Amino acid sequence: xxxxxxxxxxxxxxxxxxxxxxxxxxxxxxxxxxxxxxxxxxxxxxxxxxxxxxxxxxxxxxxxxxxxxxxxxxxxxxxxxxxxxxxxxxxxxxxxxxxxxxxxxxxxxxxxxxxxxxxxxxxxxxxxxxxxxxxxxxxxxxxxxxxxxxxxxxxxxxxxxxxxxxxxxxxxxxxxxxxxxxxxxxxxxxxxxxxxxxxxxxxxxxxxxxxxxxxxxxxxxxxxxxxxxxxxxxxxxxxxxxxxxxxxxxxxxxxxxxxxxxxxxxxxxxxxxxxxxxxxxxxxxxxxxxxxxxxxxxxxxxxxxxxxxxxxxxxxxxxxxxxxxxxxxxxxxxxxxxxxxxxxxxxxxxxxxxxxxxxxxxxxxxxxxxxxxxxxxxxxxxxxxxxxxxxxxxxxxxxxxxxxxxxx
Amino acid sequence: xxxxxxxxxxxxxxxxxxxxxxxxxxxxxxxxxxxxxxxxxxxxxxxxxxxxxxxxxxxxxxxxxxxxxxxxxxxxxxxxxxxxxxxxxxxxxxxxxxxxxxxxxxxxxxxxxxxxxxxxxxxxxxxxxxxxxxxxxxxxxxxxxxxxxxxxxxxxxxxxxxxxxxxxxxxxxxxxxxxxxxxxxxxxxxxxxxxxxxxxxxxxxxxxxxxxxxxxxxxxxxxxxxxxxxxxxxxxxxxxxxxxxxxxxxxxxxxxxxxxxxxxxxxxxxxxxxxxxxxxxxxxxxxxxxxxxxxxxxxxxxxxxxxxxxxxxxxxxxxxxxxxxxxxxxxxxxxxxxxxxxxxxxxxxxxxxxxxxxxxxxxxxxxxxxxxxxxxxxxxxxxxxxxxxxxxxxxxxxxxxxxxxxxxxxxxxxxxxxxxxxxxxxxxxxxxxxxxxxxxxxxxxxxxxxxxxx
Numbered sequence: 044x045x046x047x048x049x050x051x052x053x054x055x056x057x058x059x060x061x062x063x064x065x066x067x068x069x070x071x072x073x074x075x076x077x078x079x080x081x082x083x084x085x086x087x088x089x090x091x092x093x094x095x096x097x098x099x100x101x102x103x104x105x106x107x108x109x110x111x112x113x114x115x116x117x118x119x120x121x122x123x124x125x126x127x128x129x130x131x132x133x134x135x136x137x138x139x140x141x142x143x144x145x146x147x148x149x150x151x152x153x154x155x156x157x158x159x160x161x162x163x164x165x166x167x168x169x170x171x172x173x174x175x176x177x178x179x180x181x182x183x184x185x186x187x188x189x190x191x192x193x194x195x196x197x198x199x200x201x202x203x204x205x206x207x208x209x210x211x212x213x214x215x216x217x218x219x220x221x222x223x224x225x226x227x228x229x230x231x232x233x234x235x236x237x238x239x240x241x242x243x244x245x246x247x248x249x250x251x252x253x254x255x256x257x258x259x260x261x262x263x264x265x266x267x268x269x270x271x272x273x274x275x276x277x278x279x280x281x282x283x284x285x286x287x288x289x290x291x292x293x294x295x296x297x298x299x300x301x302x303x304x305x306x307x308x309x310x311x312x313x314x315x316x317x318x319x320x321x322x323x324x325x326x327x328x329x330x331x332x333x334x335x336x337x338x339x340x341x342x343x344x345x346x347x348x349x350x351x352x353x354x355x356x357x358x359x360x361x362x363x364x365x366x367x368x369x370x371x372x373x374x375x376x377x378x379x380x381x382x383x384x385x386x387x388x389x390x391x392x393x394x395x396x397x398x399x400x401x402x403x404x405x406x407x408x409x410x411x412x413x414x415x416x417x418x419x420x421x422x423x424x425x426x427x428x429x430x431x432x433x434x435x436x437x438x439x440x441x442x443x444x445x446x447x448x449x450x451x
Numbered sequence: 452x453x454x455x456x457x458x459x460x461x462x463x464x465x466x467x468x469x470x471x472x473x474x475x476x477x478x479x480x481x482x483x484x485x486x487x488x489x490x491x492x493x494x495x496x497x498x499x500x501x502x503x504x505x506x507x508x509x510x511x512x513x514x515x516x517x518x519x520x521x522x523x524x525x526x527x528x529x530x531x532x533x534x535x536x537x538x539x540x541x542x543x544x545x546x547x548x549x550x551x552x553x554x555x556x557x558x559x560x561x562x563x564x565x566x567x568x569x570x571x572x573x574x575x576x577x578x579x580x581x582x583x584x585x586x587x588x589x590x591x592x593x594x595x596x597x598x599x600x601x602x603x604x605x606x607x608x609x610x611x612x613x614x615x616x617x618x619x620x621x622x623x624x625x626x627x628x629x630x631x632x633x634x635x636x637x638x639x640x641x642x643x644x645x646x647x648x649x650x651x652x653x654x655x656x657x658x659x660x661x662x663x664x665x666x667x668x669x670x671x672x673x674x675x676x677x678x679x680x681x682x683x684x685x686x687x688x689x690x691x692x693x694x695x696x697x698x699x700x701x702x703x704x705x706x707x708x709x710x711x712x713x714x715x716x717x718x719x720x721x722x723x724x725x726x727x728x729x730x731x732x733x734x735x736x737x738x739x740x741x742x743x744x745x746x747x748x749x750x751x752x753x754x755x756x757x758x759x760x761x762x763x764x765x766x767x768x769x770x771x772x773x774x775x776x777x778x779x780x781x782x783x784x785x786x787x788x789x790x791x792x793x794x795x796x797x798x799x800x801x802x803x804x805x806x807x808x809x810x811x812x813x814x815x816x817x818x819x820x821x822x823x824x825x826x827x828x829x830x831x832x833x834x835x836x837x838x839x840x841x842x843x844x845x846x847x848x849x850x851x852x853x854x855x856x857x858x859x860x861x862x863x864x865x866x867x868x869x870x871x872x873x874x875x876x877x878x879x880x881x882x883x884x885x886x887x888x889x890x891x892x893x894x895x896x897x898x899x900x901x902x903x904x905x
Contacts, residue, residue, distance in 0.1 A: 079788055083824065084752075088760075088877065088891055089890065090778075090780065091822070092826050092886060093882045095807050096826055098827065099827075100884055175828065177830060177831075218833065332835075
């Protein structure tokens with residue numbers, strides 16, 4: 044790699060202070076640090092430093108997202124075919140490679156658009172503020188396409204990404220300073236700015252659908268359970284009783300299918316097993332917080348059981364376990380709630396934060412069917428609450444220490 | 452009431468270049484330096500002028516704002532230079548040896564018959580006082596304050612730290628005399644804390660007039676800060692004094708012989724030293740004799756002290772006042788290609804507390820040759836929970852650092868700034884993913900507290 048190093052050294056003076064291209068140094072620096080760890084040495088304090096840096100950490104998150112991305116590509120391809128033929132009975136593994144191709148054709152442009160639009164904004168802010176690209180967006184840029192419905196227009200992805208990076212992050216000071224999760228900001232922006240495109244039955248499957256075919260998702264179907272006309276995958280629940288509705292739902296979206304992710308939904312969020320593989324990597328490397336993931340799941344279960352206990356409509360009768368497997372619950376718990384910048388930062392705070400994140404997700408889902416994807420909203424809400432949770436955890440520590448003074 | 456402490460948090464950084472327990476003599480140093488910068492926040496007022504002759508133990512300067520605290524020359528000779536920096540600040544006072552080593556005349560004194568005031572006056576007048584540090588703030592002790600306890604650690608757990616058993620070998624009388632003198636200075640206890648994982652020699656085990664505690668922990672278990680926190684924590688308004696074990700022997704030596712004799716054993720360590728071992732030296736001695744022909748590579752950093760808390764010095768620089776070792780490690784001032792040495796590499800050569808690198812899978816016997824590269828650029832705090840893993844205090848480290856960065860005095864007081872010194876945060880700084888200079892931030896926080904609240 045000597046030749047690359049030579050190139051860097053040759054062009055360095057131009058971008059250095061006083062050089063001709065000084066203004067563009069942030070961009071130069073961003074690219075050189077992608078290729079080389081810079082020659083910065085310690086000047087104060089400890090003379091040696093740990094090998095880990097933010098790039099390594101973010102790389103682990105991206106690796107953890109790969110199973111979701113790959114599964115998302117296949118799943119998108121599958122449901123596109125289903126929609127085209129208007130037939131939900133197509134076996135999942137049939138026409139494997141053509142589904143991969145069709146899925147990739149839909150998903151990869153989303154990824155490219157998300158990265159391109161976000162990075163352009165990041166670089167503009169970098170040049171204005173005079174700092175190199177901070178790594179946070181490398182993860183956000185991958186998360187954004189994964190929480191999008193497959194059929195979302197590309198220009199919307201670009202608009203949402205720009206909005207999320209500017210309003211969600213840069214105005215607060217960039218990576219590490221943001222209050223709410225960037226990827227969820229993008230999703231929430233689209234959800235509220237273009238509601239017709241982001242909910243309902245027609246966005247979850249890519250491509251043109253045959254007439255009369257409904258591309259609804261599990262959550263979309265469940266939302267109808269609180270109304271008079273209960274629907275499951277385009278078919279009305281004839282008997283109209285709670286048990287019949289739940290049984291029909293569970294026949295369509297079986298526990299196994301939901302767990303594997305063979306259901307329609309946002310690109311990367313359907314497969315619980317892919318999320319769990321990612322979770323394993325995050326937990327093992329210590330990048331993700333076990334406290335948050337576990338308490339989030341427990342909070343979700345608690346919410347599900349509470350709803351079962353009330354049981355005033357068929358949606359409330361859905362088994363608690365099933366709640367954890369549908370929609371973006373697993374994806375949210377593993378990749379969104381654990382974002383260290385926007386989550387609670389104290390150990391105890393993380394447990395409280397995760398629990399209420401899971402609980403409120405189920406509340407929003409069941410009690411307000413206008414917002415079927417409750418996980419997104421509940422995590423955004425908990426992002427805002429996290430500093431308050433931390434505040435009380437810190438105060439508890441302060442009080443404990445003051446008590447020591449009194450007893451001493 | 453001896454206490455036994457077991458801690459699970461912490462980190463032992465395994466570095467190449469531990470010193471063999473062999474001791475060599477060195478020629479007496481031709482030049483020594485007394486650096487006011489070794490004593491944080493102390494403004495010196497010179498007592499001698501350039502060209503004057505001094506004896507060993509002769510006073511060079513005193514603290515401008517606390518004149519009783521005096522600083523002595525470790526050797527006899529002439530004051531060669533008073534080196535000044537910006538705003539004429541005194542950076543160091545160089546004394547050239549006359550080759551004789553004559554001492555200021557004083558007689559031995561029996562500590563047991565002395566009052567606490569007499570001990571204090573003797574130590575202040577002789578220049579021994581600066582060996583005593585105080586918490587909070589981590590500066591030379593204020594002689595007008597009464598400490599509630601004095602803490603001495605019988606070992607250092609820092610990477611490549613010298614073996615205190617070896618440093619004090621044969622100096623049992625001096626060490627005990629020093630303990631006796633220190634015991635006079637407090638109405639509370641003198642705590643001596645031993646390493647229960649390793650072995651301690653009889654000098655420590657049989658020390659009298661002190662409370663002997665045991666601690667079993669990874670680094671920073673050997674730091675007095677950790678020991679104070681778990682044995683007798685500091686609350687607002689209280690003071691604790693700390694003395695380095697080898698300096699206790701220097702204090703004792705003065706009372707036994709009447710000589711200000713700062714000779715001590717230091718370790719020469721680090722991956723770039725050909726044969727790491729121990730040497731006889733004097734506080735403030737020039738290290739060029741010590742390092743001559745012993746450095747194995749070209750581009751190195753010489754550190755007076757250990758790799759986590761020491762000071763960067765030149766190859767012809769001077770040993771710090773409190774330091775027991777000189778460490779030499781490679782400089783890391785070159786680009787590292789990501790796929791082989793950087794953030795995308797397998798990272799077998801990296802020692803990381805995070806599992807994003809395979810350090811955890813490598814055998815415990817593997818030692819690492821780390822350089823001074825930061826391995827990444829400074830960022831805002833992103834990762835949470837990593838500082839807590841290496842910080843065995845009931846204190847929230849990240850929140851305290853943030854309070855220090857934002858000059859939040861109330862926040863710092865509440866979160867425990869009175870209990871900590873920058874060295875307690877050295878490991879936090881090491882593991883920090885965002886490469887923030889945490890020790891420096893804590894130091895700034897302490898300075899703010901010192902100026903506003905003390």
